[in-house]
Amino acid sequence: MEATNMKSVEKNIASVALADIQPSNYNPRKTFDEASLAELADSIRQQGVLQPIGVRPIGENRFEVVFGERRYRASLMAGLETVPAVIYEVSDEVAEEMAVTENLQRKDVTPIEEANAYQKLIESGRHDVHSLAVQFGKSEDYIRTRLKFTTLIPEIAALLETDEITISVASEICRYGEDIQSEVYDRHLKDGVIYGSWRGMKAVDVAKRIESDYTTDLDRYSFDKTLCKSCPHNTNNMMLFCEGSCGKCANRKCLEDMNAAYLVEKAMQMLADHPTASLAYSIFYTCNDTTVKRLEELGYELERLSCRHEDYPELPEAPEAADYETTEEYEEAQRDFEQEQEDYKAECEDILRRSEEGEISLYVLIGNKDLFLGYVENSATNTANGTLSTKEKELTPLEKLEKQDKRNKEIALEKTVADTKKRILEVDATDTKFGADEDKMIYYFLLSYLRREHYAAVGIEDENVYYLSDKDKLRIIENLNGKAKAVIRRDFLISEFQDAPASDAAATLLLRFAEKHMPETLAEIRKGYDEVYEKRHQRIEEKKAVLMVQDKARQEAEQQEEPQPDETPQAEDVAA
Template sequence: MIMEATAIQSVEKNITMVALANVQPSNYNPRKNFDEASLAELSESIRQQGVLQPIGVRPIENNRFEIVFGERRYRASLMAGLEDIPAVVMEISDEVAEEMAVTENLQRKDVTPIEEANAYQKLIDSGRHDVQSLAVQFGKNESYIRTRLKFVSLMPEIAQLLEQDEITISVASEICRYGEDIQKEVYNKHLKEGVQYNSWRGMKASDVARNIERQYTTDLERYAFDKTLCLSCPHNTNNMMLFCEGGCGNCANRTCLAEMNAAYLTEKAVRLMEERPDVPLCHEIANYNEIVVERLTAMGYEVESLNYYAKAYPEQPEAPRKDEYDTTEEYEQAQSEFEQDLNDYTEECEEIRTRSEAGEIILYFRIESKDIVLCYVPKVTCTTNDTKQEQTLSPVEKLEKQDKRNKEIALEKTVEDTKKQILEVDMSDCKFGQDEDKMIYFFLLSSLRKEHFEAVGIEGKKPYSYLTDEEKINIIANLTSKQKAIIRRDFLIANFKNAYGNNATASLLLDFAQKHMPDLLADIKNGHNEVYEKRHQRIEEKKAVLLVQEQAKQEAEQSDKQQSEVGMQTEEQPQEENIAA
């Protein structure tokens, strides 16, 4: 990677013209949708000014080039009728090319949540990243990355609604907490185009969450625990109505339902660990039972958090029952299909077993919200805290690893409890110390601009990378007055992005600019004020014309009114004379 990075840096200095006919898009570009109107606008700009920023390509077979980044500029150049395009030619591997493409696209302003989710997932699946490293690289917090990764679990139809802004990110975040079965029902009954009654489009996320919980999570049919006690329970909706629609009913006692489910899953996990101690427990980012994970962790079991997609173990097909078919022919057809499915199932299980023994995949028991299932992942993507599991651990190593994890859990719990308790501490009378001052700069460093990395002692960083926590700790250890000023001002500049119109932030921005760039600010103001004065003059001229027209109209109306009154008086005089006579 270091050699490849060096090669990239050296080649980026040389920009060459490449024939568009020899350039082709790559299949790993996370950007799949290109707005036609926006492309047409860019195409017109390119037709007039040319391509201002080169695209990135790498050589492939037959003297052709594959786009690493800049596909939008490539498409717009084709529309503009160009024959050549400026490009940076890079000799890089598939892995580096994909990572650069994903990274460059993630830094776009118009990246969609689904594109973002798929891009983050690609980087994690590469085995070179986890949530923590992505948060550092893209300057996001871990919660943001995890929320986006959850969108990978959205069914395509709901993902498309999010892409089209038919539902909000908050609503999508609530829906992706549930499995595919609930997502399908929610989509078909409440989100699908044409649903006239009980549509959830436009609904607030809190209302959607409440509706899903009320309508779907209490359905006893969806739970795997023994429901014998539920049959006669007064909280079962089947026992509350004179007529019911069948099924197991819904549970009206959520506390009892959650406890029954958690107890069942915990017991099942313990039993599976006794039967298959070689298969570790895990859960994915979304759709898992937090209570069960906490209980198992407290019992000393290690439960890994997977940042990548785990494929479920195949389900054994169910044999058809003859009494369920009307004719012998239908039953024989079903039996034939079952035998084929069973054969496929057996072959798939054998393939999984062979790959597992060869070390190509790792088996897991995955804790879901209502069940625990067997699943597996390719070994190349299996990373836990940046450490690849390259060999099967011995029993002693597993215990040592478990002990290490237990210690980490103790620290995690300590931090969580401290975060809660520190809010209650009154420290208003304590003097603000130098150590606290350093802490402030640690957080301010998140806004440090890349052109100032060298000023704080960081050299050789990639143009699309961010400061790591370790680098920040090293920086704040020995800050000079000049470095502090740079960091504080970059923090101000980062927050000036919220300036607009005449709000308070805009006022502060202009004051800041007046201090540091008075001449440039004056030019900016003069340029816009000149445009304003011209527009103002035209408006005043139009107003003057309108005022003259309005005055003329009023005078005409007044004249007509006076004439009308004179006419009426003339008609009334003869009548008065007759009366007098």
């Protein structure tokens, strides 16, 4: 029986054909339990749909579910043709809010579905945490906690959905960024983890483990931590922790960025304070790679020190009167401090003089969490780097700047090449004609396979040349003739044949190549191995013949032992 599209049942409720209804895309409920739907479908077959669904018109005789999608799906399973529905003339925004709100009234709403629903209402711009708390009768802390669940990585969110972890444990985990969450999941919550599993652990214990294993003490860092005091990623601002120190940071990316920004700014200031110094990092100490990269991007040259350095003298610390019991002790400490200042000043002046005269090199050294001054004897630097100390000592400040400028140009080229390598994969050159310049490029790379005995064929007459330099290759490709091209291509093929797997395709090509260039040698090789094969083949054929005779004899014996087809009924007749 064909149902009408919409038949009035009572005021503002209509009977709508299920064929004219479609689900919406903004329903916060994304999964539906099939067994539960089947039970609801059985109930609907017996009693009908007791509560109307909500729909809205989206075209001529077309409707979209606003709320009640579970009843809509169960009605389809039950085989109904129509369903009672309340029809609403509402916009997309209002329909989405109605769907979200109705779903939040369900008893079986999961924490993640609830979190996503609150997030949608916040994003609509018509609600904030306070209004949601009032509308749904929840506390603001409850709403905020649920909203944090939207930051859980999918793997941990799934554990919460299936009750593998508790809401309390999820509340502790969602305080941290995706990087920490991923490590916690892989090491402690993933299926199959036996040793070190955190499943079943209390929330307070999980919180302590994360704080201990995945956060960093801010006291170790020297940058200004004013912003850290109010940061939600500071463990001092987490409910279970209240430390007297700066706290611990749970946002590794932010910590790395703030530390690198501080180190870059400090490096520039130290270079301004010490004009004869250069930037460097030592192989004997851990350096901050992010800082090194940022300084290079700003145009600074950084040296890699492979020798030990001497520490720059430390500025003496002035005494505090409160630290001394008597005035005499304080005055004595003050006199010592003044002498230390004089010694410090003299040491600094001596280092500056030696630096200007080229005896030593002064460096601003990049550490992991801070910068410091150091210097090395130029003889030590040159010995480690394999250069002549006299040459280094002769460099004037102007020559040093020119050397740095040259290195900066090299860095610019290196960065350009590196980025070009990445972007060249995006080029679509399928419709462009292959040019003569590209043909030369091919031969530039093929020259790497050229055998030394063929150097003369490409114009290298010097017998003392044992390998082709880049300069040699560029000169060769500019003067190629047909014979040289053939030699280069064939040496490439021979090299590839040497390394190719012994597959049928590679073997076929190799033998085809050999038939063309060494037919007599190939025939001699084949003859030797073919003779061995024929002898072995003959032995195998003889053995096969023996086995075939034995098999035939065994089959004949088995047939003689079997009863004839007409003997069985005769025996039965006698018995009868």
